[in-house]
């Protein structure tokens with residue numbers, strides 16, 4: 001079994017423990033901020049500790065980086081060798097949804113280069129969706145597979161997942177007054193064509209786009225030109241999955257997989273979904 005297989009099976013095995021730890025941490029803040037300056041919940045910390053302990057123990061996982069940790073953690077496996085990987089993880093994406101009992105997720109990027117890695121260096125990416133059913137969607141070797149996690153075991157339920165041809169939903173983060181004019185005009189067009197689906201956790205919103213077709217964006221904001229989402233822990237792994245499913249991604253100008261990594265917690269405007277809507281977005285922003 002490859003190190004990539006080990007990582008994916010370990011994420012699946014840990015996911016039930018993350019889910020089981022949610023009820024007791026529903027309204028508990030950890031009293032600290034993460035490197036992005038966001039309030040960290042006790043559930044964030046718990047998930048990060050579970051994943052670090054399990055993933056760091058895998059032979060071949062030489063680096064572990066998390067949205068909740070300042071720096072890359074060396075897992076003590078020495079210099080990267082053939083087949084070794086670096087793992088970048090958002091342990092609990094959408095943790096502010098816990099208080100309102102809405103969907104959350106875990107996002108994982110698996111790279112064969114040191115972190116921060118470019119999206120093109122991801123050999124696999126996955127997200128776990130803690131929804132009515134706990135599922136895991138994985139992109140590797142150019143194809144996407146969705147699994148149901150039965151007691152931490154991966155059971156494939158959909159192979160070669162692709163975005164539907166006819167887009168149906170959209171979800172845009174940020175506040176309308178904070179959107180740059182060009183994005184606001186684009187959004188007005190999209191709103192007249194698709195149905196709004198925005199739940200506040202990227203994994204849940206992206207899974208709607210993967211299931212029904214359409215576009216998810218957390219765009220550049222007037223107050224935050226690089227948007228809110230992190231390239232390493234959200235943008236690049238999700239782009240890997242959506243592009244492998246026949247969709248497209250963009251930071252407004254180029255695929256998120258082509259964005260140059262400059263630092264571990266760098267933010268990036270994120271637009272992912274059906275190719276036609278991503279192409280229209282890039283045209284709208286280039287005018």
Ligand code: AFP
Nearest residue numbers: 093094095096097173174200201202
């Ligand atoms: P939290 O993890 O703090 O809940 O943020 C979730 C997230 O990073 C991403 O999953 C969502 O798409 C986005 O932020 C939601 O941001 P808004 O709360 O500004 O809509």
